[in-house]
Amino acid sequence: MNYYIHIPFCRNKCGYCAFYSEPAPTPLQIGAFLDELERRLAATDLDEAQAPETIYLGGGTPSLLSCRELERLFQLLGDQLRPGDATEISMEANPETLTREKIALIRTFVNRLSVGVQSFRAELRKTLERDCTQGALENALEMVRAADFPHWNCDLIYAIPGQTRNDWESDLLRAAVSGADHISCYNLTAEEGARLGATWQISEEDGAEWWRLTGELLGAHGVNRYEVSNYSRPGAECRHNCNVWRGGLLRGFGPAAASFDGRRRYREPESLTAFLAGAPPEVDEIQPEARLNEIFAVNLRTRAGWTPELWRQVPHADAWQERLRKVDGIRAQIPPEWIVFSEERITLSDSGMLFWDSIAELLL
Ligand code: SF4
Known part of the structure; x- marks a missing residue:
């Protein structure tokens, strides 16, 4: 945790x-x-x-x-x-x-x-x-x-x-x-x-x-x-x-703190007064697939990117083959020099990282 x-x-x-x-x-x-x-x-x-x-x-x-x-x-x-x-x-x-x-x-x-x-x-x-x-x-x-x-x-x-x-x-x-x-x-x-x-x-x-x-x-x-x-x-x-980027469980305390229990995200109110009054956090009920896509996209900002081993450690991860299929589906829209794509690894190159936003948009 x-x-x-x-x-x-x-x-x-x-x-x-x-x-x-x-x-x-x-x-x-x-x-x-x-x-x-x-x-x-x-x-x-x-x-x-x-x-x-x-x-x-x-x-x-x-x-x-x-x-x-x-x-x-x-x-x-x-x-x-x-x-x-x-x-x-x-x-x-x-x-x-x-x-x-x-x-x-x-x-x-x-x-x-x-x-x-x-x-x-x-x-x-x-x-x-x-x-x-x-x-x-x-x-x-x-x-x-x-x-x-x-x-x-x-x-x-x-x-x-x-x-x-x-x-x-x-x-x-x-x-x-x-x-x-x-x-x-x-x-x-x-x-x-x-x-x-x-x-x-x-x-x-x-x-x-x-x-x-x-x-x-x-x-x-x-x-x-x-x-x-x-x-x-x-x-x-x-x-x-x-x-946290890799979808690890997070428990946050204090105003504006976020938590993630593997399925839902929680956010404490951005207010000291509300925190002191014991106000409950907002709960973000995003769909499992959207959550996995988001975790997947966020880590394309990292040098390590994704390997099957890393992906397996994500709570409630779907199959690696599913990830390969998704990325393969958008590859034609991405310059080949931006992405390293194989059965064993999906990573962005330096030039790809610079355009992470556009790639994430395609994935989300
Ligand atoms: S106000 Fe300044 S010191 Fe305080 S959190 Fe923001 S950036 Fe940091």
């Missing part, structure tokens, strides 16, 4: 963000959230079969919590979910919220830290409305390196208004030598509900060219693309995301 805990608080709201979070929370709000999280975890029947393979603390900004609040959070997750030595425990952190004491505490529970750098250039972070000085960023990275996490990720954003190709290249180089073994690179897009992004976008050609540059440059440093936006050193892929 994979667990996701949504911590719905941020210091302030970044201009490009479409995730649900409450800016500038009071200690009372955080305390009430932790009380309700504890109540819900305790009320959930978590038997042996649901032992956590991964736990992901996302948000929002989990690292905004004080040391006391984090201590309480780790205690209740440890008691209720009972992670083992092999459980991957990830947590998102923003550099400006980290102190030496907090990192030491996080290191006692978390084995994979994801640091929201976004850009190494102060003026570009300012454009994103990220509230992090250069000093705070450098200091946080130094402390994260010293804490010696088994794995840590550096989050970057490209196509920020005003960013040049050279700026992007230099961000990539800094991330590649930062010590992080995982780098996520997202193209700033016009997210619904976000202030920034709708106003500015680079051309499709430039976007494609920067994406290629990203793969080449990080690849030259041993950090390889394993999904359209994700790069890692061998063995440092994010297990939580890989499991």
Whole structure:
């Protein structure tokens, strides 16, 4: 089982963000959230079969919590979910919220830290409305390196208004030598509900060219693309995301958290007030075939794509031959250089990954 805990608080709201979070929370709000999280975890029947393979603390900004609040959070997750030595425990952190004491505490529970750098250039972070000085960023990275996490990720954003190709290249180089073994690179897009992004976008050609540059440059440093936006050193892929992409069971807690039980998807309301009031999640009753098609299409974003073995691990998967037949049915509409198709593997090439949306549309 994979667990996701949504911590719905941020210091302030970044201009490009479409995730649900409450800016500038009071200690009372955080305390009430932790009380309700504890109540819900305790009320959930978590038997042996649901032992956590991964736990992901996302948000929002989990690292905004004080040391006391984090201590309480780790205690209740440890008691209720009972992670083992092999459980991957990830947590998102923003550099400006980290102190030496907090990192030491996080290191006692978390084995994979994801640091929201976004850009190494102060003026570009300012454009994103990220509230992090250069000093705070450098200091946080130094402390994260010293804490010696088994794995840590550096989050970057490209196509920020005003960013040049050279700026992007230099961000990539800094991330590649930062010590992080995982780098996520997202193209700033016009997210619904976000202030920034709708106003500015680079051309499709430039976007494609920067994406290629990203793969080449990080690849030259041993950090390889394993999904359209994700790069890692061998063995440092994010297990939580890989499991969820492949249709693994997911149990989410907190406002806006999603769950998947193998057949249905659930989504908690995007509201702290509703969460505190115990509001039930929305249930998405998608048809089994549509669900399988979706899982199949999503993983064509990954370098590994699909093999019969991987497909067999999907809950309630249909026959591999059925998948082959489906893809074969649309192959005439896809340039042959975009897809690797055989009895043993279905994968997109680099150029195919760039046009994943169009291929997914044909499959869905
Ligand atoms: S981008 Fe991250 S830090 Fe900024 S508002 Fe969204 S969740 Fe919070």
